[in-house]
Amino acid sequence: MTESFSQNSLREMASRWLPQHRIPSRFRIHRDTTNIFRVEYDDVVVLGGKPYLIRHNAKELRFGLEDEVKFWVKRAIDLRNGNLKIMKLVFYENFMSRIGGIEFECFRSPKKEARILDLVSGHKNFMHGYSIQDEKDNLIRILDFIRGKPLFTYVENMELGHEAYFYGQFQGILDHFFECVQAIRFLHEHGEKHGDIRRDHILIDRESGHYRWIDFDFNYRHRENIYGYDLFGLGNVLVFLVGKGDWLLPDLEKQNHPVLSTLREEDVNIVFKNRVVNLKKIYPYIPESLNRVLMHFSKGANWFYENTAQLLEDLGEFRNAA
Amino acid sequence: MSGEEKFSYIKNILIAVDESENARRAVSYVAQLVGSLEGFKVTVLHVIPQPEEDFFKTSIEKEKWCSQYREKVDAMLEGYRQILLRAGFHPHDVSVRSPFRYCPSMAACILAERDETEYGTLVVGRQGLSRSEEFIFGSISSKIVSHARNCTVWVVE
Numbered sequence: 001m002t003e004s005f006s007q008n009s010l011r012e013m014a015s016r017w018l019p020q021h022r023i024p025s026r027f028r029i030h031r032d033t034t035n036i037f038r039v040e041y042d043d044v045v046v047l048g049g050k051p052y053l054i055r056h057n058a059k060e061l062r063f064g065l066e067d068e069v070k071f072w073v074k075r076a077i078d079l080r081n082g083n084l085k086i087m088k089l090v091f092y093e094n095f096m097s098r099i100g101g102i103e104f105e106c107f108r109s110p111k112k113e114a115r116i117l118d119l120v121s122g123h124k125n126f127m128h129g130y131s132i133q134d135e136k137d138n139l140i141r142i143l144d145f146i147r148g149k150p151l152f153t154y155v156e157n158m159e160l161g162h163e164a165y166f167y168g169q170f171q172g173i174l175d176h177f178f179e180c181v182q183a184i185r186f187l188h189e190h191g192e193k194h195g196d197i198r199r200d201h202i203l204i205d206r207e208s209g210h211y212r213w214i215d216f217d218f219n220y221r222h223r224e225n226i227y228g229y230d231l232f233g234l235g236n237v238l239v240f241l242v243g244k245g246d247w248l249l250p251d252l253e254k255q256n257h258p259v260l261s262t263l264r265e266e267d268v269n270i271v272f273k274n275r276v277v278n279l280k281k282i283y284p285y286i287p288e289s290l291n292r293v294l295m296h297f298s299k300g301a302n303w304f305y306e307n308t309a310q311l312l313e314d315l316g317e318f319r320n321a322a
Numbered sequence: 323m324s325g326e327e328k329f330s331y332i333k334n335i336l337i338a339v340d341e342s343e344n345a346r347r348a349v350s351y352v353a354q355l356v357g358s359l360e361g362f363k364v365t366v367l368h369v370i371p372q373p374e375e376d377f378f379k380t381s382i383e384k385e386k387w388c389s390q391y392r393e394k395v396d397a398m399l400e401g402y403r404q405i406l407l408r409a410g411f412h413p414h415d416v417s418v419r420s421p422f423r424y425c426p427s428m429a430a431c432i433l434a435e436r437d438e439t440e441y442g443t444l445v446v447g448r449q450g451l452s453r454s455e456e457f458i459f460g461s462i463s464s465k466i467v468s469h470a471r472n473c474t475v476w477v478v479e
């Protein structure tokens with residue numbers, strides 16, 4: 001579609017959604033987004049005949065480090081209706097990632113994210129949106145903006161001791177997380193990986209209350225177990241939720257925590273050697289059936305989950321008993 | 323009939339390889355163990371995993387990658403074939419195979435090849451993964467050992 005917009009018509013549309021002083025005097029209009037650095041604040045990107053006014057670049061949390069600006073991900077306003085969108089421009093990246101001494105090849109793929117957006121359309125536990133090509137065939141993803149906090153900030157910011165959290169809040173959170181694991185099973189059943197399962201990639205939708213996975217453009221070159229890295233990510237999120245945060249050995253040492261004398265090598269995360277997984281040693285009231293699930297992600301595990309069905313079955317056992 | 327005579331074993335050996343040192347050891351092991359014996363046939367197999375679409379920006383890039391990979395595999399398999407011939411195998415008794423397959427699990431693909439060819443013995447090299455690597459990415463040899471049916475598996479250290 002080659003619909004053209006005059007400066008006046010764009011100003012008129014923008015004035016419906018922005019205060020007068022925020023409306024630029026002249027809009028730069030893009031139909032080709034190949035050079036992502038040329039697409040800037042206050043520019044308009046026209047896709048499929050729809051004008052999107054570009055706002056800020058998105059940022060990604062990097063735990064313990066300054067947030068990283070994702071210059072290919074823009075907040076945008078659909079000027080026809082004022083809806084807030086996330087616009088992901090095409091940015092290919094291919095690099096070796098390293099976790100706990102293990103190297104593996106990672107890459108970003110707009111095609112993968114576009115495919116998954118189609119697959120999860122209408123699924124309550126995923127972000128929604130659509131993909132569209134600009135005039136140079138760049139595959140851009142237009143995502144609905146989700147109003148709500150990341151799951152991890154919601155949990156971390158609860159002003160509750162662990163015991164009150166565990167008995168008062170955890171069951172409800174686990175019910176939602178269980179749905180998130182089912183959602184990942186849904187992806188796997190359709191031959192797709194999430195690819196970047198982290199605790200900041202689940203948002204709690206403020207309107208519906210649903211937990212929703214975001215960011216599907218990341219992929220990794222799998223080896224034997226295609227979904228192993230996704231499962232590892234699910235385990236890390238689960239341990240975080242059960243512990244109401246991560247328990248790191250240096251933090252325990254700083255506190256001279258009594259549990260230190262009882263911790264063994266097999267009680268830590270199988271990859272992150274300073275993260276405690278055997279949380280029952282810190283919080284003895286954690287039921288064995290739940291702690292057993294956590295221990296499948298520990299250095300002492302003698303059997304690893306191969307698929308989400310196995311994880312769901314074990315979590316289901318705990319939920320049914322609770 | 324004695325117990326030993328009840329069973330008749332197929333003297334066909336399928337060696338699943340890649341370009342790793344472990345795979346080379348697996349080939350050398352078979353060469354040294356049975357190279358001078360009569361009646362054995364060996365196939366050296368490399369399953370070419372169909373690469374994920376997502377990995378390439380364009381289909382031209384993908385085609386280029388596939389053709390380069392195919393060339394590399396042909397050279398590798400020829401190298402392994404030569405090891406077997408030098409150990410005494412007759413050229414008629416050594417073959418190579420490199421099918422192109424969609425492979426969410428390489429172990430499953432290798433076992434599917436074994437099932438199609440009905441070879442009696444499947445040989446793989448041990449990858450020597452750490453526990454954490456095996457946890458995240460899985461081990462081909464472990465999965466083959468767990469899932470193989472109707473054949474003997476040799477895992478060469």
